[in-house]
Amino acid sequence: MKCKCIRVLMITLATMIALTGSVLMAQQDKMILDSSKVSKKKGRSVVTFPHYQHIEAGLDCKACHHVYQNGKNVLDESQLEEGNPDIRCSKCHSAKLRLNLQQAFHDQCIGCHVRYQKEKKKTGPRYCGECHIRK
Ligand code: HEC
Ligand code: HEC
Ligand code: HEC
């Protein structure tokens, strides 16, 4: 009897931890993208990016994250860890690359949303004010 009670309690606790864990993740999911620290101009508001919603929609990590070698995406997905500065878009996209940081974000975000729109699939915003929301 006693032992069974403890087991029930343990399972309840484990479930509670699992649930609060996922709630926390869902909250952290909304990333604020703000390139004003790396590029001086600040013409538009920061962008709220629902990172997890994109993964839920079935997109591969490599649809957005990349390390190119001879034109191939050779990214090691174990590098995709919170706080790793090397996976930041700004790590590579500066004035030196064909796409600067703003172009990199725009081409990737809007490019894909337009593609999905053309394929008549559920998609994301394509107009300035939908991403750069005025306060
Ligand atoms: C799908 C979302 C999306 C759309 C649509 C979009 N942007 Fe952006 N834009 C971003 C992201 C993400 C960044 C990089 C983060 C940041 O700096 O805010 C960015 C950065 C910028 C920047 C550089 C940062 C700054 O404030 O100086 C400007 C300027 C800008 N966008 C203007 C526009 C204009 C004008 C349009 C419409 C033609 C537009 N954006 C449409 C997502 C979007
Ligand atoms: C739709 C595009 C997209 C997809 C799909 C995607 N990511 Fe991201 N991810 C981003 C963008 C954009 C950033 C912000 C990069 C920056 O700040 O420069 C980011 C940031 C991150 C970060 C850094 C978080 C931090 O605060 O340090 C991690 C970790 C990460 N992604 C992991 C993943 C993993 C793992 C997957 C696949 C399961 C994935 N991402 C799928 C676009 C995407
Ligand atoms: C390790 C360096 C590196 C990182 C980190 C990186 N890129 Fe790139 N990216 C490149 C290189 C190199 C190319 C190919 C050369 C070029 O087109 O300028 C490229 C190409 C692109 C392209 C052109 C289309 C394509 O995929 O080939 C887009 C859009 C892009 N990057 C957006 C992003 C975004 C958004 C992020 C952050 C989520 C990011 N990049 C992170 C190096 C990087």
Ligand code: HEC
């Ligand atoms: C590879 C394709 C792809 C890329 C890259 C991508 N998105 Fe999306 N986005 C989608 C799809 C698909 C959806 C619809 C997801 C769903 O089914 O809920 C979406 C949805 C969204 C939504 C939510 C719309 C809503 O009303 O629920 C926002 C906001 C958004 N994207 C912003 C961005 C920003 C900002 C970027 C760039 C940092 C980006 N996306 C890059 C495919 C993409």
